[in-house]
Amino acid sequence: MARLICPDIFDGCVNPVRKFAPFRDKSPSGLGLAPLENFSNGVKAFFTSKSLGADINKISNILSIKKEDIFLPIQRHTDKVLVLESDLESKVADAVVTKRKGILIGVQVADCVPILLFDRKKSIIGSVHAGWRGTAAQIVKKTIKLMVEDFNSSPDDIIIAIGPSIRWNCYYVGYEVKDAVCKATGNGKYHVEKTDGRYCIDLSSANMLQALSMNIPEKNIWSSNECTYCNPDKYYSYRYSNGCVGRQGGFIGIF
DSSP states (O other): OOEEEOOGGGTTTTOTTOOOOSOOOOOTTOOOEEEGGGOOSSEEEEEOOTTTTTOHHHHHHHHTOOGGGEEOOBOOSOOOEEEOOSOOSOOBOSEEEEOOSSOEEEEEESSSEEEEEEETTTTEEEEEEEOHHHHHTTHHHHHHHHHHHHHOOOGGGEEEEEOOBOOGGGOEEOHHHHHHHHHHHOSSSSEEEOTTSOEEEOHHHHHHHHHHHTTOOGGGEEEOOOBTTTOTTTSOOTTTTTTOOOOEEEEEEEO
């Protein structure tokens, strides 16, 4: 049976009419996997693996959503946050925010960090693609800032899920990348220096710290502990495959 990675932090508030099947994965991985039939009307929020990837046709089919109602931006590792209104023509952006209902918004990743946001009071949703450039450009902070300033969201009401990405010792970078991410993020446990002069950074942790700096309560943030590089049979990994790779995604919508 096909399953989606559905963060448990969304249970009971993202989809108030969600029907729970008898099976729930409460393994140490913290994935919170849910069978597809768990979704009823309401809000859908999930991450995919290789089995679905970011294939709009497959996602449309299994979730009974018109493929024309699934929006993916043209990602270019920018800090651009797109407010999606009536026009669903794809545009360059690496984050999307909308109050529209009846559409699914998402991002594509293959080591970069997929992030989903939901304002449970104002019913505003967002999706973010954060690679090292986006993290260095504070794209998750800019997305939260837009939600607060343009939609009057309160940080206390914003729930965030950070999906599977390349983690810690699997992500070697040079000083320039480490320095750019550190300047954007500040102090915290998200990088280590190796004996060969290189660094390892954890973009998932860096983005969590950036969200916390925007006054998002820690209890409002869920983070996958899976590494895409360590799980090449399950996830696409750009570094593991040396650049020849597909994409998985993170998606959220109000229905």
